[in-house]
Amino acid sequence: MAEYTLEQKDSFTVIGLGTELKSDYTDFVGINKEKTDFWQNVSQDGRLEHLKSISTNDYVFAVSEAVNGKMMYYAGVMTEAAAPEEARVIQFPKGEYLVVKGEAQTADELNNRLAGVAFGQALGEAKNVAYVGGPNTTVEMGHRNGMVYGEMWIPVVRK
Incomplete structure (x- = not known):
């Protein structure tokens, strides 16, 4: 049984640097x-540090999002500042969210672990809600x- 909560969130905006994921959506190793x-790449070339600043x-x-039939993936932050030219403004709606909490040795491991629990277990167990x-x-919150x-x-x- 997965540990998750259902929480109300206000709408929020993330400014993100993105890439198109080319692997098939069932190819978890490739993705x-x-x-x-x-x-x-975004860590080494300084773009992530600029966003954090x-x-x-x-x-x-x-952030994962389907855009015009493409599977997009973004590294982003919440900010009131103007978005860098290559960044995308990603709007998250006000409403209910399925939330899975966790921790791991690295941000990469945290990402994979939380997505696995959320999509592999929690959404299936949450009988009264659906992801549409x-x-x-x-969200990496700290150390x-x-x-x-x-x-x-x-x-x-x-x-």
């Missing part, structure tokens, strides 16, 4: 490699005791 490579909080968002698309996100902790937020509707 995870693409995500890892993307995080390495304009953020309104310490959260780092890993739209952006979903893993404690040598671990990265955070949450996965998936917008849901009542059945």
